[in-house]
Amino acid sequence: MGAHSRGNTLDFLKVANDLLPDGASYDACVGCGICASGCPASGLFGMDPRRFINMAMLGMNEELSTTPWVWACTQCKRCAYLCPMGIDVSQLVGAARGAWATEDKPKGIVRSCAAQKLDESTSAMGLMSEDFVEIVEETLEELHENQPRFADLKVPIDKKGAKFVINQNSREPAVEPEEMAPLWKILDYVGADWTYSSKGWAAENFCMFTGDTEAWKDMVETRVDAMNALESEIWINTECGHSFFTIWQGIEKFGLTANFEAESLVTYYAQWIREGKLPVNSDWNKNNVKFTVQDPCQLVRKSIGDQAAEDLRFVVKTLVGEENFVDMQPCRSANYCCGGGGGFLQAGMASERRAYGKRKFDQVIATEADYVLTPCHNCHSQIEDVGDHFGGAYTVTHLWTLICLSLGILGPDERKYLGPDLADINLPEEE
Amino acid sequence: MKRGTRKIETQLAVIGTGIAGFAASIFARQRGLDVAQFGHSGAMAYTTGYLDLLGVHDRRVRQDPWAALDELRQDEPQHPMSGLSNASIRAAFDGFTDALGDMGIGYTKAGDRNLSGLLPNGLAKPTFSVPDTMLPGITALERGAKTLVVDFEGLQGFSAKAFEVNFRDRWPELSSARLTFPGMENRQVFPEVLARSLETRATQEALAELIRPLLKGVEYVGLPAILGMHMPDEIRARMEEAIGARLFEIPTIPPAVPGIRLRETFERSFPEMGVQLEPQLKVAEVDFRPSGATLHLHGPMEDLEVEASAVLLATGRFLSGGLKSDQDSLSETLLDLPISQPQDRDAWFRQEYLDPRGHPINRLGVEVDGRFQPVAADGAPIHERLFAAGAILAHQDWVRQRCGAGLAIATAHAATESAAAALG
Numbered sequence: 001m002g003a004h005s006r007g008n009t010l011d012f013l014k015v016a017n018d019l020l021p022d023g024a025s026y027d028a029c030v031g032c033g034i035c036a037s038g039c040p041a042s043g044l045f046g047m048d049p050r051r052f053i054n055m056a057m058l059g060m061n062e063e064l065s066t067t068p069w070v071w072a073c074t075q076c077k078r079c080a081y082l083c084p085m086g087i088d089v090s091q092l093v094g095a096a097r098g099a100w101a102t103e104d105k106p107k108g109i110v111r112s113c114a115a116q117k118l119d120e121s122t123s124a125m126g127l128m129s130e131d132f133v134e135i136v137e138e139t140l141e142e143l144h145e146n147q148p149r150f151a152d153l154k155v156p157i158d159k160k161g162a163k164f165v166i167n168q169n170s171r172e173p174a175v176e177p178e179e180m181a182p183l184w185k186i187l188d189y190v191g192a193d194w195t196y197s198s199k200g201w202a203a204e205n206f207c208m209f210t211g212d213t214e215a216w217k218d219m220v221e222t223r224v225d226a227m228n229a230l231e232s233e234i235w236i237n238t239e240c241g242h243s244f245f246t247i248w249q250g251i252e253k254f255g256l257t258a259n260f261e262a263e264s265l266v267t268y269y270a271q272w273i274r275e276g277k278l279p280v281n282s283d284w285n286k287n288n289v290k291f292t293v294q295d296p297c298q299l300v301r302k303s304i305g306d307q308a309a310e311d312l313r314f315v316v317k318t319l320v321g322e323e324n325f326v327d328m329q330p331c332r333s334a335n336y337c338c339g340g341g342g343g344f345l346q347a348g349m350a351s352e353r354r355a356y357g358k359r360k361f362d363q364v365i366a367t368e369a370d371y372v373l374t375p376c377h378n379c380h381s382q383i384e385d386v387g388d389h390f391g392g393a394y395t396v397t398h399l400w401t402l403i404c405l406s407l408g409i410l411g412p413d414e415r416k417y418l419g420p421d422l423a424d425i426n427l428p429e430e431e
Numbered sequence: 432m433k434r435g436t437r438k439i440e441t442q443l444a445v446i447g448t449g450i451a452g453f454a455a456s457i458f459a460r461q462r463g464l465d466v467a468q469f470g471h472s473g474a475m476a477y478t479t480g481y482l483d484l485l486g487v488h489d490r491r492v493r494q495d496p497w498a499a500l501d502e503l504r505q506d507e508p509q510h511p512m513s514g515l516s517n518a519s520i521r522a523a524f525d526g527f528t529d530a531l532g533d534m535g536i537g538y539t540k541a542g543d544r545n546l547s548g549l550l551p552n553g554l555a556k557p558t559f560s561v562p563d564t565m566l567p568g569i570t571a572l573e574r575g576a577k578t579l580v581v582d583f584e585g586l587q588g589f590s591a592k593a594f595e596v597n598f599r600d601r602w603p604e605l606s607s608a609r610l611t612f613p614g615m616e617n618r619q620v621f622p623e624v625l626a627r628s629l630e631t632r633a634t635q636e637a638l639a640e641l642i643r644p645l646l647k648g649v650e651y652v653g654l655p656a657i658l659g660m661h662m663p664d665e666i667r668a669r670m671e672e673a674i675g676a677r678l679f680e681i682p683t684i685p686p687a688v689p690g691i692r693l694r695e696t697f698e699r700s701f702p703e704m705g706v707q708l709e710p711q712l713k714v715a716e717v718d719f720r721p722s723g724a725t726l727h728l729h730g731p732m733e734d735l736e737v738e739a740s741a742v743l744l745a746t747g748r749f750l751s752g753g754l755k756s757d758q759d760s761l762s763e764t765l766l767d768l769p770i771s772q773p774q775d776r777d778a779w780f781r782q783e784y785l786d787p788r789g790h791p792i793n794r795l796g797v798e799v800d801g802r803f804q805p806v807a808a809d810g811a812p813i814h815e816r817l818f819a820a821g822a823i824l825a826h827q828d829w830v831r832q833r834c835g836a837g838l839a840i841a842t843a844h845a846a847t848e849s850a851a852a853a854l855g
Binding site: 042043303364 | 631
């Protein structure tokens with residue numbers, strides 16, 4: 001992608017000043033460079049966060065309106081976390097993205113947003129509402145047939161008044177429907193009163209990544225309307241990072257009325273374990289297989305904070321055994337973005353994305369863990385990809401896989417994200 | 432969707448995440464108090480990693496900090512350290528460095544003399560306690576040992592050549608070399624990035640491989656401070672074995688690894704120590720009541736309300752946001768504590784920027800009593816359950832006096848002692 005755009009040239013200093021909270025000032029930047037030092041996107045396309053701020057202060061609007069770096073910054077807000085002055089470059093990057101002409105923006109992100117607009121399903125993979133319902137029904141039928149223990153398992157759709165409404169990343173119904181079953185089993189196990197929504201069910205929002213604020217708002221509105229109509233008390237966001245941020249932040253930013261509380265599935269995994277509803281343990285891990293976790297920026301640093309990181313660790317340590325858990329450094333709110341966020345995975349900049357992800361790769365390798373657990377699809381794909389690219393021997397997997405593994409209810413078809421070492425561990429007994 | 436409010440309770444709320452704040456939490460835990468700590472990225476990342484006690488007094492560099500403290504008590508009775516005995520300051524230092532050691536960052540024990548800490552530009556400064564990774568460099572200088580200092584292509588702010596040239600007269604056996612860091616070709620590199628990379632065994636081995644051919648009888652090898660972020664002592668030991676020479680770190684200019692290392696160590700260890708740490712949240716408001724205070728903080732998604740029985744303010748000076756100034760006056764940002772200050776802004780500064788006496792503004796700050804309680808103009812405590820520590824305190828000039836860590840650690844120790852007494 002060349003450094004040019006036919007979009008608008010923004011006055012970045014003005015944008016910066018409009019975005020600032022009361023009492024803050026971009027003039028306060030002392031140029032210390034801790035943002036650039038701590039940013040995995042530093043150096044890509046000759047840019048880094050400090051340089052971006054300096055150039056904004058110097059009025060270099062043309063350069064900032066055209067640098068492709070704005071698509072390599074994942075808007076992870078680590079710079080804002082580190083800056084003693086609280087300067088948040090990610091917001092300027094969002095504004096810069098929005099000013100690009102649509103035809104010049106990375107095609108993968110634009111296409112995904114366009115797909116979301118096709119139907120009230122809001123699926124970035126273009127899966128229509130009726131297709132989603134059909135796939136869920138077919139997958140459920142197969143589960144009933146193949147796993148008699150779950151012959152009575154129900155997957156409610158549009159059940160009005162259910163306590164929880166849960167969203168679903170498009171990847172599973174579109175590409176690997178059997179991966180939906182582990183979460184259904186967990187919900188069944190704990191006796192949750194839950195439902196999918198046939199409208200606005202999809203857990204992804206590439207419209208936010210395009211910088212098109214109106215499109216972001218449309219997506220959130222469609223979803224919020226659908227969830228309001230179901231009158232559920234709580235919306236649980238599935239194992240996905242940005243879909244959580246995009247909804248709660250969208251509701252706040254656009255002043256929408258949401259008659260539900262926004263919660264993360266990780267919070268509920270932890271709660272159900274604490275309440276004894278999900279009696280998982282690490283007895284299956286007799287070979288002391290080692291695990292680490294990736295804290296999704298969108299869930300931890302940008303949303304719930306360290307409380308979510310604590311819950312994530314509690315769940316994982318219970319599942320794999322405290323002695324088999326190794327934390328990445330840094331972690332929790334200080335964690336590095338993996339490079340899969342912000343639409344980078346879909347932006348068609350593989351070499352830059354992998355250069356960014358090298359730091360995550362090193363972090364994983366330093367733990368010497370066999371598995372990386374992460375409740376985020378973009379983290380999952382990126383960490384898997386840099387592992388393949390740089391030659392890491394680790395496997396990336398979902399929390400629902402391990403929870404079902406521990407409970408002895410993970411079917412043979414649901415082990416795609418386990419390595420050969422765990423492929424035959426704790427298989428459900430033949431009935 | 433309602434914006435949620437999370438409520439927590441604690442005996443002591445520490446506000447600030449610099450050395451003083453972290454030290455206060457450590458001491459408070461050692462005294463058995465429940466602690467919660469709040470703050471934001473502050474000045475921590477700008478430290479060299481050296482812990483100064485008192486390096487300069489009466490405009491002279493001091494070898495014996497304890498004797499200098501005795502003089503300080505005579506010459507500057509209002510200095511925050513002047514009310515503390517040498518024994519209590521030593522106990523504070525030991526408590527802090529022992530805790531750091533337990534968290535995985537080895538520091539030298541409080542001694543009787545100042546050490547001559549190496550600086551990136553080939554100078555040395557008086558300091559008191561240094562990371563174990565830096566001590567061999569001080570020994571090498573003292574002994575004039577045959578030493579090679581290495582820097583890296585694309586690394587700004589650290590020049591092995593400048594280090595060699597500036598030390599040449601004192602240290603004739605010193606030489607320098609430049610390497611390309613493994614996997615970091617043709618790019619600008621930050622020390623932090625190199626340190627992260629050195630957390631992997633593959634990079635440790637690759638770097639050792641590059642250093643080995645340069646040795647030629649060298650006894651010590653100096654590197655900028657990049658020996659990993661969270662197990663520096665282990666990585667140093669592993670690298671020493673791989674190259675077959677003593678290895679040491681030299682601090683770099685900010686943002687430098689030793690400060691980030693400290694911050695991440697605290698962030699990692701505090702939850703295990705039972706401190707409720709929110710390192711990314713600034714306290715927005717404090718409401719005092721007779722038996723304590725309620726703190727209000729605003730996270731991205733939810734608010735936090737803290738019921739605390741006592742509050743310790745360690746918010747630092749201007750860079751960290753504890754103090755601010757406008758055209759007319761200086762103020763304390765969170766509680767609007769009184770700052771005793773000259774009528775006129777003209778009296779803030781002396782004529783010459785480098786005037787060795789320093790500038791009066793640097794000695795303005797929060798006034799406290801002997802129990803480290805902020806006081807009003809009449810000398811009465813502002814609140815029975817409010818304490819303060821660190822650089823926010825008045826009557827010190829920690830930069831010129833080379834007493835930053837000493838001030839932070841010693842006053843945090845004393846303030847938590849008073850807080851613990853107040854809490855019974």
